Amino acid sequence: PSVTVLYSVPSGRIFFTVGGIGYLAHGGRIGKLAGLADSILGIRPIITLKEGEIFPSGITRVRSKSLDKVESLALKYVKERGWSDKDYEMVVGYGYDYEEAVTFRNRMVEAFKAIGHTLTVNIWHIGAVISVHTGPHPLGVGILAHA
DSSP: OEEOOOOOOTTEEEEEEOSOSHHHHHTTSSOHHHHHHHHHHOOEEEEEEETTEEEEEEEESSHHHHHHHHHHHHHHHHHHHTOOTTSEEEEEEESSOHHHHHHHHHHHHHHHHTTTOOOOOEEEEEOHHHHHHHOSOOEEEEEEEOO
């Protein structure tokens, strides 16, 4: 299914990275100077969506390191709440590269298995409304607490 609107509620978080910050600069989400830095340095931001607001959660220069950070933030979020695997759901969202999303989903399942959580993690395609701002390569996880 295609998701065209992403939002977070107080009991949820979205942690994601993008292919670069060029699209964020072009859309006015960050300054032009930061966009120039991306073209020179290849910066990969890590972004957290919390209670409807976007927060920077770090930067890396390599895609694999940005995905490491997304995984780490998701694990930390669940651990800090003391949740069991019955307390929340997780989805992986992706833009263009479905195979990368499958690989990342499998990685997340294994990471959470290591802390004793057995999850079914669905994969959702991020729609055009979000991709206009992130570019074609956003990848991340959404975590939502059960009511």
